[in-house]
Amino acid sequence: MESAIPPHLQVKRTRHRRVPDDYQPPYPAFVARHRPAVERVVMAYFGLQYRGDPPAACAAALDWIAKTFAAAGGPKHWDRARYVDEAGYTNLLFVAYWDDQKIFDTWFPPAREGWTGAKSNFAGLGTFIEVLSPSVNDYETLFSSLGRPEGIAVLADSLSGDVMEHAYWGGMRDRIPKSQINDMAPDGAPSILRDGDRVRVKPHDNICLIRSGQDWSDTEASERKMYLDDVEPVLRAGMDFLRDEGRSVNCFANRYMMVLDRTGRPTEKSYGMSWWKSLAALERWSESHPTHVRIFGAAMKYLSSLGPAAKLRLYHEVTVARTADQLFEYRNCHDRTGMLNAVTA
Amino acid sequence: MESAIPPHLQVKRTRHRRVPDDYQPPYPAFVARHRPAVERVVMAYFGLQYRGDPPAACAAALDWIAKTFAAAGGPKHWDRARYVDEAGYTNLLFVAYWDDQKIFDTWFPPAREGWTGAKSNFAGLGTFIEVLSPSVNDYETLFSSLGRPEGIAVLADSLSGDVMEHAYWGGMRDRIPKSQINDMAPDGAPSILRDGDRVRVKPHDNICLIRSGQDWSDTEASERKMYLDDVEPVLRAGMDFLRDEGRSVNCFANRYMMVLDRTGRPTEKSYGMSWWKSLAALERWSESHPTHVRIFGAAMKYLSSLGPAAKLRLYHEVTVARTADQLFEYRNCHDRTGMLNAVTA
Numbered sequence: 146m147e148s149a150i151p152p153h154l155q156v157k158r159t160r161h162r163r164v165p166d167d168y169q170p171p172y173p174a175f176v177a178r179h180r181p182a183v184e185r186v187v188m189a190y191f192g193l194q195y196r197g198d199p200p201a202a203c204a205a206a207l208d209w210i211a212k213t214f215a216a217a218g219g220p221k222h223w224d225r226a227r228y229v230d231e232a233g234y235t236n237l238l239f240v241a242y243w244d245d246q247k248i249f250d251t252w253f254p255p256a257r258e259g260w261t262g263a264k265s266n267f268a269g270l271g272t273f274i275e276v277l278s279p280s281v282n283d284y285e286t287l288f289s290s291l292g293r294p295e296g297i298a299v300l301a302d303s304l305s306g307d308v309m310e311h312a313y314w315g316g317m318r319d320r321i322p323k324s325q326i327n328d329m330a331p332d333g334a335p336s337i338l339r340d341g342d343r344v345r346v347k348p349h350d351n352i353c354l355i356r357s358g359q360d361w362s363d364t365e366a367s368e369r370k371m372y373l374d375d376v377e378p379v380l381r382a383g384m385d386f387l388r389d390e391g392r393s394v395n396c397f398a399n400r401y402m403m404v405l406d407r408t409g410r411p412t413e414k415s416y417g418m419s420w421w422k423s424l425a426a427l428e429r430w431s432e433s434h435p436t437h438v439r440i441f442g443a444a445m446k447y448l449s450s451l452g453p454a455a456k457l458r459l460y461h462e463v464t465v466a467r468t469a470d471q472l473f474e475y476r477n478c479h480d481r482t483g484m485l486n487a488v489t490a
Numbered sequence: 491m492e493s494a495i496p497p498h499l500q501v502k503r504t505r506h507r508r509v510p511d512d513y514q515p516p517y518p519a520f521v522a523r524h525r526p527a528v529e530r531v532v533m534a535y536f537g538l539q540y541r542g543d544p545p546a547a548c549a550a551a552l553d554w555i556a557k558t559f560a561a562a563g564g565p566k567h568w569d570r571a572r573y574v575d576e577a578g579y580t581n582l583l584f585v586a587y588w589d590d591q592k593i594f595d596t597w598f599p600p601a602r603e604g605w606t607g608a609k610s611n612f613a614g615l616g617t618f619i620e621v622l623s624p625s626v627n628d629y630e631t632l633f634s635s636l637g638r639p640e641g642i643a644v645l646a647d648s649l650s651g652d653v654m655e656h657a658y659w660g661g662m663r664d665r666i667p668k669s670q671i672n673d674m675a676p677d678g679a680p681s682i683l684r685d686g687d688r689v690r691v692k693p694h695d696n697i698c699l700i701r702s703g704q705d706w707s708d709t710e711a712s713e714r715k716m717y718l719d720d721v722e723p724v725l726r727a728g729m730d731f732l733r734d735e736g737r738s739v740n741c742f743a744n745r746y747m748m749v750l751d752r753t754g755r756p757t758e759k760s761y762g763m764s765w766w767k768s769l770a771a772l773e774r775w776s777e778s779h780p781t782h783v784r785i786f787g788a789a790m791k792y793l794s795s796l797g798p799a800a801k802l803r804l805y806h807e808v809t810v811a812r813t814a815d816q817l818f819e820y821r822n823c824h825d826r827t828g829m830l831n832a833v834t835a
Binding site for chain 1: 505506508509510513516657658659660673675768770773774777778780783784786787790791794
């Protein structure tokens with residue numbers, strides 16, 4: 146058993162962990178371990194959107210992404226996913242990860258100009274960029290099983306052994322190193338800055354992002370049926386609630402995404418990705434809102450009936466970001482796209 | 491909105507509350523308010539047990555209880571309840587409350603001698619006494635509605651206005667004044683002391699007691715049916731789990747009691763009463779064990795479908811007691827009675 150917070154990030158606490166030192170989680174879980182030299186990572190969501198059939202520029206945009214991401218200084222890992230949003234637009238998201246901010250900072254300016262800036266040239270498409278570049282003190286990960294890292298964990302040296310801080314409400318907070326000394330309270334409110342065709346969202350301190358995924362590709366007949374029939378519809382209902390009514394619980398935006406393979410076809414992986422006013426708002430929804438209580442209940446029933454034989458893989462990554470570590474930029478997007486929702490709501 | 495911790499018990503914190511200062515619970519709840527002069531209360535459970543039909547001594551025991559409780563220095567409030575335990579014995583519990591320990595200390599010695607001591611004379615009955623005498627820093631209460639206090643709250647001056655610390659996991663801990671500066675970790679393990687016919691349990695520091703009750707006497711047709719058909723069976727299953735398998739989650743003993751009226755007939759009130767190794771053990775079961783997740787899910791569904799129109803009344807009282815504030819004494823009881831379970835398990 147090890148702490149989710151690696152030794153080199155442990156500091157003298159001013160705030161306590163929620164569970165006692167002899168706490169034993171009832172089942173194992175694992176976190177991403179970066180080498181200590183990694184001080185900061187970058188999670189960059191490049192999005193495009195359109196309504197109806199894909200416009201001709203779509204192919205060019207996909208080519209642009211592939212080429213730009215493959216260029217020197219491009220992400221160490223990226224994946225792609227799709228969803229149809231509340232306004233009926235199809236959105237494609239390309240999520241790219243770095244573990245060296247200097248490399249990103251060199252790579253990013255021309256990429257930004259080409260995607261949402263003056264050089265953007267994708268007729269009929271909305272494009273957007275949402276970036277967090279947190280310190281390693283500012284985020285956490287969690288995996289239900291070993292062997293298939295996702296998201297930022299693909300860049301990690303390894304997954305940990307069994308960690309202590311999970312399987313209780315508050316474990317998410319306790320896994321973020323900053324929680325040892327900081328309550329991570331939000332400060333301020335998002336606002337909009339217009340710059341020609343671009344709309345930027347000026348964020349606030351300690352906004353929270355969660356990417357929470359599931360991978361049912363290894364499940365077989367009866368387990369697959371149980372996931373698709375008993376769990377997925379409840380998960381979808383919760384995701385729809387956050388998308389359509391999330392503002393009532395301080396969720397600014399939610400996307401329930403289907404992961405695509407390199408040829409653009411759906412895989413058997415999905416993830417929810419949502420922007421929250423604060424970690425506390427995410428905690429409250431998770432713990433007590435009927436929509437998440439039902440998700441939790443369905444997942445508990447599923448996992449307790451299958452036990453260690455379950456082949457479903459679950460993971461998430463949660464970041465609480467400082468204002469300086471956030472960037473939101475939208476071009477030709479409808480006004481409920483992503484963090485624009487936080488302001489127009 | 492007020493804190494569950496009254497101003498005269500607020501101290502400079504060394505431990506944080508789990509929710510931010512701007513937390514707003516989604517529905518109201520209330521706590522008992524004693525006058526500031528009350529420093530310590532007493533919660534005394536007098537029990538008797540028998541198997542099969544009540545022996546002749548049962549009537550004498552009931553008379554003894556009524557007379558002894560009515561004597562000078564007797565409890566300000568008491569109630570009675572019944573259940574059949576895991577060994578098939580019927581148990582009657584008479585729960586008595588004081589808000590002045592000096593008065594209790596004068597009253598108690600002869601009562602103790604008459605019930606579990608040398609002067610006890612109830613042939614065919616087991617008798618037992620379980621007492622906590624916590625400081626007002628060491629326990630909390632919670633009520634879903636005003637107007638009908640139960641348990642220790644009957645002795646309070648009033649119920650509070652809407653309190654802040656509820657409707658989130660961890661609220662129970664945050665309502666106990668001691669949580670401001672103390673993690674309430676258990677220290678030691680219970681052991682048995684034999685004294686002739688009496689068996690005492692030598693307790694450990696920071697044992698936890700919860701009495702958690704429901705009152706459906708005000709419910710009408712459809713709500714009553716929903717409580718009895720959808721909630722009560724799930725509650726009962728959880729209570730049965732704690733009774734039969736509680737040791738696996740550090741619950742020493744659980745009694746799911748039916749409250750009786752003054753003539754001994756069942757009312758439309760019940761409560762679960764359980765002894766736990768620690769507050770943390772109670773927190774873990776409540777938050778994550780499938781049996782309580784189902785109770786919570788059923789209660790959430792019930793309350794969210796009825797909203798403020800719900801007539802079901804819910805309350806609880808939770809104490810974390812120092813060793814010096816505990817007494818457990820059993821005479822002619824079977825060896826899985828109450829806290830004896832903590833040792834024989």
